[in-house]
Structures are given as C-alpha cells and as structure tokens.
Amino acid sequence: MPNRGYMLAGVVLVLDQISKYWVMNVIRLPDSGGMDVLAFFRLTFVGNAGVSMGLLPAGSDLARWLLTFVTAGIALAVAFWLRREKHVVDIAALGLVLGGAIGNIIDRVRFGYVVDFLHFFWQQYSFYVFNLADAAITLGVILLLARAVFAPSDSAKPATDGKANDA
Template sequence: MSEKALTLKQSGVRWLWLAILIFIADIGIKFLVMENMGYGWANRIEILPFFNLLYVHNYGAAFSFLSDQAGWQRWLFTGIAFVVSGVLTYWMSKLPATEKWNNSAYAMIIGGAVGNVFDRIVHGFVVDYLDFYWGNYHWPAFNLADAAICIGAAMIILDGFRKKENTGA
C-alpha cells in the first residue's frame, strides 16, 4: 500500500515560516541584550517582583548542563541541534500542512535550536537573558529559543494524549 507523496506546498514544510520568525526574533533580542546591557547578575534589570532581564553566557545546554567542560560540548550540542532539526523537517515534509499542532510544535523546536546554534557557532556560547525567580531561588536563565523549544516539546507530549481520529487502517 503506497501513500501519495505530498508536494512542498501541501506538506508541513510550509510551517517553517514559524521557525524563521522565532530565529529572527531570538537573534534580534540577543543582539539588543548584548549591545545594551552590562554582563552579569550585578547588571540585571528588575522588571517584576519575580522577573529580571540580564545578560549571561551559557557554555552548556539547558540549565547550564555541561557548561564546566573544556569546550567539546559546544560542538556536541551543535551537532545534536542539526540532527534534530533535520529529523523534524523530514517529519514536517510527511505531514499535511493542515496538521497545525504538530507542524507548529516542530517549527518552534527548529527555530529555537537554530537560534542557539547560531550563538554557539558565532560566539562560542548561548546568550541568556530571562531570569524568573521566587524569593531567593532563581530558575536558570534562559532565552526565547529555549522557551520555543520547551513549548514545542510540551506540545508534542500533549499530542500523545489527544484523541486521534480512527482512519480505519
């Protein structure tokens, strides 16, 4: 039994506009932060009683995972991001463009991954600038790319709980 191949226009690849939008917004915000803020916690800007803007470098992955290593992690995380982005783009090519939930989730992950890869390649670190906290406990600083990746991943997990239509197959 063979399935009819989707054309580029019919496939979820059309949703890559969202990845491009996230990438551009992420890089733009990071540029503004780097150009207009002093580095480090001492230069944070208090916005709300639970939220600061700041400028810090992350040499690792999420929550500074492996940030204390000698630099090899930069290329490991870059490679992982390229592989994941490639796989998700392939999956998008197999989904119809009308499958908005999964295509947007995949695009969010791709946009965030490429935004952080850009930082790793150009700067050797990822720029983080969002600091949420409660009392003296600060969640690890993150950025728009990280948020897009987390939201996209949560959407994929939630999709596993959504009721699927029975196609009769």
C-alpha cells in the same frame, strides 16, 4: 501546510536573534550582569556553554563543537519531520522547536555559548535563566507531548474498508 511550520521557525529565529542582539549590543547586559524589570522578572546575562539550563557543560572547544553538531543533527531531523507532518498543531510545534534550535546553534557558533537572559523568580524561588529560543523549544515539546498523550490513537478510528480493527 508544512511551509507554515518553516515560516514559524523563521519568525522564532528572527525574534530570538533580535532579542539577543538587543541584550548584547544595545543594553550591553554582559557589562552589567543584570537589570531589574519587575518584582518577579530580571534580565540576567548568562553565557550557557552547556545543554539546556546549564546541564552537561561543554567546557572545551571539542565539547562545544560536538554539542553544536548534535544539536544541528536534531534540528535537521525536525526539519525533515516537519516536511511530512500534516497536523496543524504538530506543524506549529515542530516550527517552534526548529526555530529555537537554529537560534541556539547560531549562538554556539558565534559566541561559543548560548545567550540566556530571561530570569523569573518569586521571593526565594529562582527559575532557570533562558531565552526566547528555549521558550519556543519548550512550548513546542509540550505541544508535541500533549498531542501524543491526549490525541485519539489511530487504532480507535474505524477501519476504512468496513472491517473492525483487530488492534
């Protein structure tokens, strides 16, 4: 079943890279800076050199590559975790995180920044500009946290040897 997680990661990666190709090369969003789509949604080009939502900006090549290698290390850890995971929700969550992380790593290597372009807002309230990889990572983390908080703990299950759990 973990192969499904890797397959989901591949789907996320492909969709993320296709959307970024479209934004960069087909509609050439960097040239215009933005494009209104709906009353609450705009395509807005942002070259994000920092961590998620522009936090911890990586203003130098050293910081860029350090951030790239740290992110790659996290992606590798998620890939190993995925190999051992058995629960279908966790497999999906880890697949989302892995695909999104790899998509953003590719951007950092290719461009030196992550291509962000999805911009939702309402009246004077503006949300962070993000991409499909960021959305996948966020959804994956939410799923993992929800399972950790709401799933019954192993200590609540009856002991398999017929004895009560002391924990």
